[in-house]
Amino acid sequence: MKAILNRLFNHERLSRKEARQVLLDISHARYNHVQVASFMTVFQMRPVAIAELQGFRDALLELCVPFEVEGMETIDIVGTGGDGKNTFNISTTSAVVVAGAGYKVTKHGSYGVSSSVGSSNVLQELGYTFTNDTDTLCRQLDQANICFLHAPLFHPAMKEVVPVRKQLGMKTFFNMLGPLVNPVQPTHQLFGTFDLELSRLYQYIMQETGRRYSIVYALDGYDEVSLTGPFRLRTNESDTIFTPKDLQAPQLQQQDLHGGDTPEEAARIFRSVLEDTCTEAQKAVVVANAGLAIQCLRPEQSLSDCMVEARESIESGKARRTLDQLISMN
Structure with missing residues (x-):
């Protein structure tokens, strides 16, 4: 060394x-x-x-521990973390909404390192039990349209860096790697990046894989569509800047997206979105991100139609039932 x-x-x-x-x-x-x-x-x-x-x-x-889904079309929705914004768990909530809309989601995530609460923290608080048993995960994917791959169980070799990352307490290149190393290597992926240069690196790497991708970078530094300002979207075919107005969505403020400082508070916000009892701002940002994920899967559809699907998943109760079914299958 x-x-x-x-x-x-x-x-x-x-x-x-x-x-x-x-x-x-x-x-x-x-x-x-x-x-x-x-x-x-x-x-x-x-x-x-x-x-x-x-x-x-x-x-x-x-x-990594391999997990094959035998050619099934699935998507992962994941942010790099490390943007320092402490938003609620938008990507993970959006993943459940997409599953509620009828699409297969193989979500990869872990505990928060550079933020208060990561996807694993909130799912654990909601009662989900992590596993790398492929039979269990395949059953969840089949019946609930979603399974969660808790990164430490699939990347056991990385236990050597966990204490170092925790002690550093800031984003590192492992934040950049997390979204790229989903063991499933799903056919579709919606990435959120905290850095414009990183979005370019992701695009280069994804072009090499031949998989479908959408890569988001909010111009004010969020690693997801925040609706707090314009964002850049790179896909297999295009590189475009959108504003909240382009999505017919409201312009939000940073405080609208605050995620709380504990898993308990994060889980409450998470469930309130799926139960459609959240704030309009929280719902709008999840609908935007879930809509982008659906369009990644269905590029022939307009983004407006994809967002309608996402909204219907919440308002019909399908997203809430998806979460309940996933947790009940532990």
Whole structure:
């Protein structure tokens, strides 16, 4: 590691092969936590290169617990985290709404590191039991249209970096990696990124995979469609800037999206959206993100029609019943 760090401190880049090997070595506990922290900090000082991000991704996919869905069309809806906005769990709520609309969702997530409450925190609070038993997950996907892949169970090799990430308490390149290493490698994916350059990196990597994608970056720094201002949307076919008005949605303020500071408060907001007892702002932002996810699956449909599907999933009670069914299948 000393040689690698010296190279990085001298502004050198790692090749894809070298980046893969370093992450494999980290996962096999070949370095101490101080060395790992130093390595992670390098990428706070300068952007991660495409080859480096690809190499890190290669290593994590190589090490992960596999989960095959046998060619089934599924989607993941995931933000990188690390935007520092402390919003409620918009991506995870949107995932349930999309499942309620009748689409298959293989959601990948974990505990909050750089935010108060991550997707795993809120689902655990709601009563969901994490598992990497593929029979259980396939049954959930079949009957509830959604299953949740708790990252620590599918990436056990990454337990070596968990204490380092917690002690650092800030976004690292692992925030960038999380959305890219869903073990299912779903056919469709809606990404939210906290950084414009990162959205470009994701686009490059996704083009290489040949899968369908939509990549969101809110121009005011959110890693999702926040409706607090314009956002940039990159897809397989286009690169467009939208405003809330383009979506016929309200212009929101940051306080409208506050997620609370505890899993209990986050779970209350989560369930209130699915029960359609939330604020209009909370509902609007979930409908926007769920609508984008549906359009990723159905690009021939207008975004307006896709948002209507998302809204109907909430207002008909389908989204709430989806969550209840998922939790009852533990």
